[in-house]
Amino acid sequence: MAMEVTQVLLNAQSIDGTVRKHAEDSLKQFQEQNLPGFLLSLSGELANDDKPIDSRKLAGLILKNALDAKEQHRKFELVQRWLSLDVNVKTQIKACLLKTLTSPVPDARSTASQVIAKIAGIELPQKQWPELIGSLLSNIHQLPAHVKQATLETLGYLCEEVSPDVVDQDHVNKILTAVVQGMNANEGNNDVRLAATRALYNALSFAQANFSNDMERDYIMRVVCEATQSTDLKIRQAAFECLVSISSTYYEKLAPYMQDIYSITAKAVREDEEPVALQAIEFWSSICDEEIDILEEYGGDFTGDSDIPCFYFIKQALPALVPMLLETLLKQEEDQDQDEGAWNIAMAGGTCLGLVARTVGDDIVPLVIPFIEENITKPDWRQREAATYAFGSILEGPSPDKLVHVVNVALTFMLNALTKDPNNHVKDTSAWTLGRIFEFLHGSTIDTPIITPANCQQIITVLLQSMKDAPNVAEKACGALYFLAQGYEDVGPSSPLTPFFQEIVQSLLTVTHREDAGESRLRTAAYETLNEVVRSSTDETAPMVLQLVPVIMMELHKTLEGQKLSSDEREKQSELQGLLCGCLQVIIQKLGSAEPTKYVFMQYADQIMGLFLRVFACRSATVHEEAMLAIGALAYATGPDFAKYMPEFYKYLEMGLQNFEEYQVCAVTVGVVGDICRALEEKILPYCDGIMTQLLKDLSSNQLHRSVKPPIFSCFGDIALAIGENFEKYLMYAMPMLQSAADLSAHTSGADDDMTEYTNSLRNGILEAYSGIFQGFKNSPKTQLLIPYAPHILQFLDSIYMEKDMDEVVMKTAIGLLGDLADTLGSNAGSLIQQSLSSKDFLNECLSSDDHMIKESAEWAKLAISKAISV
């Protein structure tokens, strides 16, 4: 059955495009015509030590891709395809793969181990290939080093692919034992030790039981710490990665080891090579993440039932940790501010310092201030930059009271540095620090204002001036202005920014036209800042915002002029269109929120819509997400008149709903359907057949990202609210979908936090759909049609109440639905509600809720129910 494929595989990697294309076609054809033969041939190729390494590697890669894909639906198909293959074929393939693990060629072994892990990922959950782990582990001690290395690598990948619940504890113990022994300092072969350390990284999530056992945990921790001292850089890096993973997975078990870990990480941060030092810093950042989460839960509701207590590791380590982090700040790279992808020890150290500040609050301030004071005026730019960076990093966390005095002094200093410092980095960080000051210490919630009539003008002058500086500095200056404007969003009828509004807008528009605005994401920052300035503006400046409309429209119009663009130019065009549509979105929201400005704005509506439609027409297969968002805003502003745009716009709406691949586009479009429903009300009716068809398709597709499904359900509710009893014809499709989704989401037991959160958002979507439908049918002669669905809905409400894991949002929507049901069905619902298991308890619980929205919904539901029962 196997065939000779070497030459085709080599040709498929040829530099000659024609040869390559031909070979790829042959492979495709082979695969389509005879899949078992194809896979057998590939595994044979991979196993054969006489074959060239290039053909073997490609054979393994194709095999791997035949088992797994990124897209969920494709992955599902591949899994089914593998499971349905003939058993003998699969056995032969697996034998070839296991044999390859003993090959002297490292790449062949490594490829084979990944393919084995993929097959294990498919078969172990089906209780197939039960002998795999046993056979890998049998006589692992006697294997030659290279085979041992391959076996450990395979175990590592296997732990990455399969979930812990399909491997029994006995196997877990054996895997961990083998891995930890491979990591041991006694292991003479570094390749084996590296493979073992990397395998442990993946196996950690299997080790719950072992980490609960003091002896086993001590052993594992000792081995990991020892590995951080290896002479091999990669082993040290891998060992620190294990420590990082342990810090989040087993935070509550760490106390006995923290002293040692501190010494190890401090040494690594100070002395080791960058990849290792970065992981050492990451350990502390990760501890901060854990403690911030725990403390947040403490603060949220003082029930104290958080599973994990806070050990205050950061607070305890503070006196040593902060100086260590401050030292890292001095290790900047020359061009890090120009390089968007840069990540180095100084950046990691500052990031960690910021997290430490958020974890411990006020305590960090006295530890950092001396460093700032000592360095901020030094001739070496590194010292000035590090001091500024340290200051900027600790502005979130400590209380404003603790900071306000320092900040007042620093403000003048920063403004000065931003204007006069000769060094680009120092200016960059000074502008960023100003932005942080405005973000955290300026705004309606702060008692002592940092910005006063006395310094406001100076601040704005400096920021606008800096927008003419190098792109990276200008970008940070825009950012500072962004937060400055944001702080004034609730300022009331008069804003201190009003006198400068025109100048600010003009400066930002000038920035967008800079030749170098493409660098350091300067253009994006300028437009987003413009948006924030507009969003936070007051009625005083409404006329100027109105004047901005034709200006931005003209810019958007210009992007549509270009002909015959290269793909690179096309991408730039699309990005610029995104920024301009985003800007129009904000302007439309702003002007649409008050009657007088809306009235004036409406004169532009037709033209703007025309532009958006042309932006859509620029692309053939996808819709422009930002244009879609802007149309949502336009629909609110135009109201029922939006109907006139629907004939032309509808096809793009449909296109957006069909976009499974870019699920964000789909999600945005679903949101816009809701916007349009509220704008058009019953005038949306002619389009509902198409929209509902598409939404139902989306729901039944396994290609669509799950996060879009709850909004789709909510969208059913929006449609029903808009078209009322006309929703009748969709009931037979929508109701079964809602019922089965309700059944699925009724119980979450055993799910993790993410899953519970998702389930709650799904429930909320389902409940909103029902509410919309019931309210839509209210006062119609067709309410009878809904009676058959009531028992199931009440059952659903019962079960989510019993489950005791709904969040506030679900609670509010659920009790509201109970009211809608009673309100719409009246006496028909009365007895059903009285019979339901928990409606009364649920209602009482909501009535005594502290959340006033829940209480309000409950009071209303109570009234509706008592009416329904009294009839």
Place this chain on the structure above:
Amino acid sequence: MADEGLTPHRRDPIKSSVGNVAAQRRRQNAVTVGKERRESLVRAKRLCRVGTSGDSEVSVDNDMMVDEEQSILETQTAAAVEELKGKGAMHKRVDALRELRRILSRFEFPPVETALKAGAISTLVQCLSFGSPDEQLLEAAWCLTNIAAGKQEETKALLPALPLLIAHLGEKSSLPVAEQCAWALGNVAGEEEELRDVLLAQGALPPLARMMLPNKGSTVRTAAWALSNLIKGPDPKAASELIRVNGVLDAILCHLKKANEELATEVAWVVVYLSALSNVATSLLVKSDVLPQLVERLATTNSLQLLIPVLRSLGNLVAGDSNTICDILVPGHKVIEVLVKCLKSEHRVLKKEAAWVLSNIAAGSVEHKQLICSSEALALLLHLLSTSQSDIRKEVAYVLGNLCVSPTEGDGKPRLIQEHLISLVSRGCLPGFIDLVRSADIEAARLGLQFMELVLRGMPNGEGPKLVEQEDGIDAMERFQFHENEDLRNMANGLVDKYFGEDYGLDD
């Protein structure tokens, strides 16, 4: 491939570009705006209906109500009004309004007076200014609705707010806002005639009428309710104006035909006042297809709330327009059938109204009288005459009396239909009428006397006086010998003199 085994964990640097955060926030904001608008739409729909509890008298058990000291409540109210006067940002104003509204709606005796003293009205009027966001308008209108539901003086406090409330009824307003304003205005209109006149002078009627047109969803019911309050009269001008508004007549027909019972109830009340007050309206309604709809509703519903106004409308139309009776009694029409259903009902009001309608029918042509006599109604009426409460008996007496006479021809005394009289008397109706004669109610007594006159005059072979005497009729009449009411006194004395005078008994 071998070396890419692990991708080192990379977190986002603390010093990052504002563009990333900003775009994300903007997107999130669009989602939030959508959610908020959905939320406020849903709330608005529910909230407006909470107001309906005012008229349907739902008793919410008080055990769950927070039993707060009146003084605390008053402090809260004053604080809420003060908060509202503050120059807060828009969303704060809405919060303050919501708080005030909650206080005004939550308690059995809402602290309206305190709110008024604190100056709530002028602030609320401010909140109604043009261009305000819907949620603010809605909450303000709702506060006013609750204030208007208070005592008469409190309702009058709304005078400064009326023009704006009316203005927000227009086409440009969102439906929830318009509906809430209609609710407030309905409360005002229900209070007294003087306020109705003010509302009419300020032009409240046309926009409310337009809200009643179909396809306006839940607003129709509120608008109908408000209109029925507004046209209550006693001046018939408003009713006549309403029926002339384009589309209103069709809307009434359409709702009576298709709407659910709650909406039909409010619409039927509009018909009640139209038909009671305005001749123009009555004749337009009769010419339209409204009668069959009313009969159909009577036949199909069991809701007392709906039956009452429908039955009364039917009665008004029958009484108000002589052609009506011919129209509704076309063969196959089940009007008698539905009236029988009402007579059988346990509700006193229904029985009485049904008897009243029948009395108007019985006042029609001979054919109509025969229709009643040949139906199940007769037995029920006879039974009611002897067993029911006095007000029902009176209506029944009218029916039975009308059955026995044909329309008066100039000279005062109605012409007898002897056949019917004999039949009724033989079925034992006389004692019932004689009972009426004994009633302290003058009108009832007159009815009894009139029927006795028929018996005395009309029973063949001079049987009348004997029958009357047998049932102690003479005694009953003699009670009027010196009655203060001259009419009755003369009538009774005349009958006694004429039929039981000196010659009485000589024949025997």
